[in-house]
Amino acid sequence: MDSCVKITNEWDIVAARQLGRNVAKDLGFGTVDQARITTAISELARNIYLYAGQGQVCIEKTENAGKVGLIILSEDQGPGIQDLRKAMEDGFSTSGGLGAGLPGVKRLVDEFAIDSTPGEGTLIKAIKWLR
Amino acid sequence: MRIPILKLHDCLLISIQWELDDQTALQFQEDLLRKIHETSARGVVIDLTSIDFIDSFIAKVLGDVISMSKLMGAKVVITGIQPAVAITLIELGIRLEDVLTALDLEKGLEKLRRELED
Numbered sequence: 001m002d003s004c005v006k007i008t009n010e011w012d013i014v015a016a017r018q019l020g021r022n023v024a025k026d027l028g029f030g031t032v033d034q035a036r037i038t039t040a041i042s043e044l045a046r047n048i049y050l051y052a053g054q055g056q057v058c059i060e061k062t063e064n065a066g067k068v069g070l071i072i073l074s075e076d077q078g079p080g081i082q083d084l085r086k087a088m089e090d091g092f093s094t095s096g097g098l099g100a101g102l103p104g105v106k107r108l109v110d111e112f113a114i115d116s117t118p119g120e121g122t123l124i125k126a127i128k129w130l131r
Numbered sequence: 132m133r134i135p136i137l138k139l140h141d142c143l144l145i146s147i148q149w150e151l152d153d154q155t156a157l158q159f160q161e162d163l164l165r166k167i168h169e170t171s172a173r174g175v176v177i178d179l180t181s182i183d184f185i186d187s188f189i190a191k192v193l194g195d196v197i198s199m200s201k202l203m204g205a206k207v208v209i210t211g212i213q214p215a216v217a218i219t220l221i222e223l224g225i226r227l228e229d230v231l232t233a234l235d236l237e238k239g240l241e242k243l244r245r246e247l248e249d
Contacts, residue, residue, distance in 0.1 A: 010153040017184075018150075035184040035215035039223060042186035090224060104187070104223035 004058040005045075007076075013045040016057040023059045024070055028130060036108040037070060037128050043105045044074035044124060052078020052121065062127065069129040072109070077121040084116055134159045136166045142174040142243060143167065143205075146236075148181045156192040163196055167205045174243040175200055178236050180211030190225045197230055206246050207231065210239035 003023075005016040020041040024034045041057060048055035055076025062069045081087045090103045102124075106112040111127040132155060137144040143166055151159075163175065177193070179185075185193075197207045208231040220227070231246065233239035 014150065014152045017186075021184075031183065031213075032215040032218055035213075035219045036222070038184040039186050039219045042184070042188075043223070046186070046188060101224070104225075107222045107224070108219060 004056050006054070006056050007045050007048040008054045010049065013042060013049060016045040017042040020057075020059050020070075020072065023061070024128075027061060027068060027070055029070070029128070033128060033131075037072070040105045040108045040126055040128075041072055043101075044072060044126070047102075048074060048076045048078070052076035054078075055121075067129050069110075069127050072124075072126040072128075074124040074126075075121070080118040080120055080122055081114075081116040082118055084114065088114075133162060136162060138166075138170050138172065141170075141172055141247075142176065142240070143170065143172045144176050144178070144236075146178040146180070150182070151189050151192075153188060156189055160192055160196045160199070164199055164203065167200060167203050172205055174247050175205055175207040176236060176239045176243060177207060177209050178211045178239070179209060179216070180213070180235070182211075183213060183215060185216050185220055185225075187223060187225060190220060190227065194227055194230070197227075206243060208233055208239040208243045208246075210234065210236050 003019060005012055005019055007013065007016060017038045021034055021038045024037045029037065045057050055078065058073040060071040062071050087102055109126040109128050113125045116122040134145060134147055200207050210233045212232065231242060233242045
């Protein structure tokens with residue numbers, strides 16, 4: 001059930017979060033976790049749209065030691081993040097506060113990993129486990 | 132799609148019934164301010180009972196339209212924020228401070244009435 005949404009405009013942000021919510025619902029996540037997943041996807045897709053111009057968001061199911069989880073993969077070939085440590089600080093923004101920022105997204109999920117190379121792009125992997 | 136804005140005496144009532152995309156949210160901002168201007172409304176209730184998530188963009192548009200309405204002399208009460216929405220907004224780091232809120236539309240209208248009497 002791997003599926004991806006290409007992000008090139010504002011409507012793709014809506015498509016990505018709808019896909020995420022549907023998958024979360026199918027996997028049995030409750031309403032609060034569905035909201036967390038939907039919001040996290042919306043923020044990541046918006047970051048792609050704002051900073052990279054284009055990229056993609058993929059939603060996958062994962063299983064580990066009997067636990068079921070949902071993986072959000074956000075990938076772009078944009079400018080990358082110059083200072084990762086700063087980008088993970090609350091309140092840091094280069095967009096004038098249009099997004100909630102990466103620390104907010106990190107709080108919404110259980111696992112959060114980011115790999116970014118200036119000039120090459122950014123890959124973010126976030127996981128929410130079914131409780 | 133545009134969000135309907137209803138007039139009730141000197142108040143405006145809005146119930147947001149579907150997921151907001153960027154354009155709809157921005158259109159709503161303009162429509163509400165125009166309607167406040169046209170009707171000389173003193174109070175606004177925005178009901179979010181049907182909304183199951185709010186991201187930072189929608190939160191910013193909502194926060195902005197509340198500040199803009201205030202500039203025009205209208206008080207805004209937000210009602211019907213679902214538990215999941217309250218939880219994710221705070222976890223995300225968004226605090227809609229100085230915003231009047233109430234559990235549901237009925238309590239929101241009562242609150243607005245009291246605010247307008249002061």
